[in-house]
Amino acid sequence: MSAAAARRTEVVVVGGGPAGAATATRLGRAGVAVTLLEAAPEPRWRACGVFTSPASVTALRRLGVDDAALATVARPVPAMRVESGAGIEFRLTYGGTGSLADSAVGMARPGLDELLLAGAAAAGAEVRRGARVVELDRDRAGTWTVQLTDGTAIRPDVLVGADGRRSTVARRMGVIARPSMPARIGLTFHIADGALATGGEGRIVLIRDGYVGLAPVPGGRLNVGIVLGRSWFPRLRSESPARLAAGIVRSLSNAHGAGTVDIEILDHVAGASPLAHAVSRRAGPGWLLVGDAGGFLDPFTGEGLHRSLASAELAAGAILAARNDAARSGRPTAIERYDAAMRATFRNRDLVTRIVDGFLSRPALFEYAARRLSAREHARDTMGRVIGDLVPAGRALDPRFLASVLRP
Numbered sequence: 001m002s003a004a005a006a007r008r009t010e011v012v013v014v015g016g017g018p019a020g021a022a023t024a025t026r027l028g029r030a031g032v033a034v035t036l037l038e039a040a041p042e043p044r045w046r047a048c049g050v051f052t053s054p055a056s057v058t059a060l061r062r063l064g065v066d067d068a069a070l071a072t073v074a075r076p077v078p079a080m081r082v083e084s085g086a087g088i089e090f091r092l093t094y095g096g097t098g099s100l101a102d103s104a105v106g107m108a109r110p111g112l113d114e115l116l117l118a119g120a121a122a123a124g125a126e127v128r129r130g131a132r133v134v135e136l137d138r139d140r141a142g143t144w145t146v147q148l149t150d151g152t153a154i155r156p157d158v159l160v161g162a163d164g165r166r167s168t169v170a171r172r173m174g175v176i177a178r179p180s181m182p183a184r185i186g187l188t189f190h191i192a193d194g195a196l197a198t199g200g201e202g203r204i205v206l207i208r209d210g211y212v213g214l215a216p217v218p219g220g221r222l223n224v225g226i227v228l229g230r231s232w233f234p235r236l237r238s239e240s241p242a243r244l245a246a247g248i249v250r251s252l253s254n255a256h257g258a259g260t261v262d263i264e265i266l267d268h269v270a271g272a273s274p275l276a277h278a279v280s281r282r283a284g285p286g287w288l289l290v291g292d293a294g295g296f297l298d299p300f301t302g303e304g305l306h307r308s309l310a311s312a313e314l315a316a317g318a319i320l321a322a323r324n325d326a327a328r329s330g331r332p333t334a335i336e337r338y339d340a341a342m343r344a345t346f347r348n349r350d351l352v353t354r355i356v357d358g359f360l361s362r363p364a365l366f367e368y369a370a371r372r373l374s375a376r377e378h379a380r381d382t383m384g385r386v387i388g389d390l391v392p393a394g395r396a397l398d399p400r401f402l403a404s405v406l407r408p
Contacts (some may be wrong), residue, residue, distance in 0.1 A: 004151035009033045009126075011319060012146050013160040014133055014169050016040075018305060020162030021116035022063055023314035030320055034304030036120055037146070039163075043113035043132040050107050050188070050223045051077065051202060051215035052305040054096055055396035057105060059309035062219060063121060073111040074097055076103045076216045080202040084367050090374040091201075094388030095381070104388060106202070106217035133163075142286055148217035156329025157375060159287040164278035167293035173284060179276035181297055181357055183229050184210070184373065185236060187245050188266045190221040196252065196269070198222065201331065204300070205252055205291045206366065211300065212252060221266060224249060225276065241269045275299070283318070283339040290315045294342065296351045300360065306389050307346065314341050348393035352386060353397075372405050377402040 011027055013020045024036040039042045060070060078098035114121045121127045135147040136159070146154045161169025170176050173326025193216055196203075203214040209229035215313030226245055228236070235244055246263040275298065282294040289295075291308035318341070321334035359366045373380045379401065386396040395401060 006145050006155040007396040008155050009035050010323075011158045011160060012037065012126075012144070012154055012156035013162050014146070015162035015167075015291070016117055016120075016129070017113060017162060017164065017291060017308070018116055019293070019308035019312050019349070021113070021120045022309055023160055023162060024120040024125040024127070024191070025063060025116070025123040025314050026312065026316035027319060028120060028125035030316070031124075032319070032323070034124075035116075035126045035128060037131040037133060038117065038127070038129050038382060039132040043110040043117070043172055048086045050108060050109060050217060050225065051080075051104065051213060051299075053104055053303070053390070054094055054102055056306040057100070057103075059306065059313070061206070062313075063116075063309070065115065067103060069115055069397070071100060073115055073218060074100060074105040075108075075216050076100045077202045077215055078200065080104065080204060081198075082370070082373075083203060083205045083372040083404070085206045085208070085363055086367050088367060088370040088374055090370060091258060092380065092384035092387065093382045095390050096388075104202070106215040106223055108218045113220070115378055135169055136169065138286075144286060156394070157286065160315060160319075160323070161287070161289040161293045162291050163290045165272070165274070165296055167277075167289065169287065170279050170289055170293050173289075175279040175281050175284075175288060175289075176302055177278040177280045179274070179278040179297075180354065181276040182361065183230055184275040184298070185233070186275045187226040187228070187241055187269050187306050188272070189242075189245060189269045190217070190267055191222055191224055191249070191265060192220045196222065196249070206363070207248065207251070211360065213247060213299070227299065239272060241391065246397055252370045258303070281339050282342050283335050283337075285336065288315055288318065288335055288338050297350060298357055300353075300356060303349065303353065303387075310345065311342060312339055314345065316329065317329055348397060349389075352393045352396045369405055372407075376404060 002348040009303055010032050011034040013024050016036055024034050027034040062350055076098055079093045081089055082403050083089045094104045117127055132149045133146055134149050137145040144156055144159045148404045161167050205212045209231045210227050216225045226248055242265055249263045277296045277346050281290045290311040318334045318338035325334055382395055382401055385391045386393050
């Protein structure tokens with residue numbers, strides 16, 4: 001189809017996960033003509049965005065998700081028990097009471113995605129499911145043409161990449177960079193709630209060169225997320241992910257004196273590789289990246305969904321500001337400023353994540369910090385609130401806090 005025959009619109013959002021749907025919802029409500037393209041015909045199980053902080057719940061409420069709808073896709077997780085390889089434990093409550101109002105939650109991702117896509121459509125966005133992008137072209141005037149598998153083409157004024165860690169939009173812009181985090185692979189699936197004793201709480205258990213996260217989710221299930229470092233890669237090449245994952249979970253039950261537990265995986269094992277994703281910048285003239293497409297570090301701190309929703313708020317604000325700028329001066333500079341806004345918002349949070357990763361990569365250091373966090377309630381509470389995005393991440397970088405964790 002020729003560029004002249006392509007349909008015009010103000011914004012095209014590529015990717016219908018939480019970041020893309022939230023961006024489209026905010027733009028649609030503001031009267032922007034926005035088309036949301038989601039490659040999957042129906043919401044599907046994704047290996048990310050399951051356990052998340054109280055700040056994500058607050059962001060969903062700002063987006064217009066009411067408590068009744070939220071209760072269908074989210075289950076409160078009163079606390080996360082972190083267990084070191086030597087068996088040292090500490091409990092993070094994220095400042096919550098255990099209710100949906102103020103606690104971390106385990107999400108039913110297909111249900112959440114469906115809820116947010118429906119919200120985008122209700123806000124006035126055109127939601128096209130099963131719409132896969134095959135080509136992104138840009139003419140000399142700077143106008144994009146988005147070509148779809150069904151032969152149709154759309155020409156937006158602004159292109160938003162919300163298409164995850166393997167972002168087609170980021171690749172087309174030439175901004176994919178080398179991640180600073182070590183190479184890791186993630187495996188995620190569900191087992192029956194009760195197969196492993198969690199008492200309704202979450203668990204993070206460190207294993208050799210990796211860790212396992214357990215989070216209760218709606219429907220009487222327990223989400224299992226396994227993150228594995230390089231030493232596991234040979235086994236992943238020679239052994240099925242399901243068999244390897246089930247064996248790792250069985251080893252957790254044995255380590256805690258529960259005997260051998262029969263692990264039945266209730267759905268397919270979803271994988272994420274590489275786990276980390278980095279970009280050199282998140283915006284340029286006529287385009288920007290939101291959610292995981294704009295960078296993802298590590299799921300240990302459960303930050304992915306909150307970052308997706310926060311980036312959607314910033315991106316929608318930038319696009320609306322650029323729209324007003326263009327109406328006045330023809331210079332939509334606000335989109336370029338989005339990248340600086342994202343860096344400023346998450347700079348300290350990213351540094352905290354890298355520090356936590358440094359401890360994870362050195363078991364002796366992690367054991368040292370775990371012993372002190374288990375014994376020091378104030379330090380533990382601060383860490384939980386930082387990881388839960390309830391207080392500025394800079395608090396965890398304060399020398400006084402670091403001393404409270406690291407002093408003998």
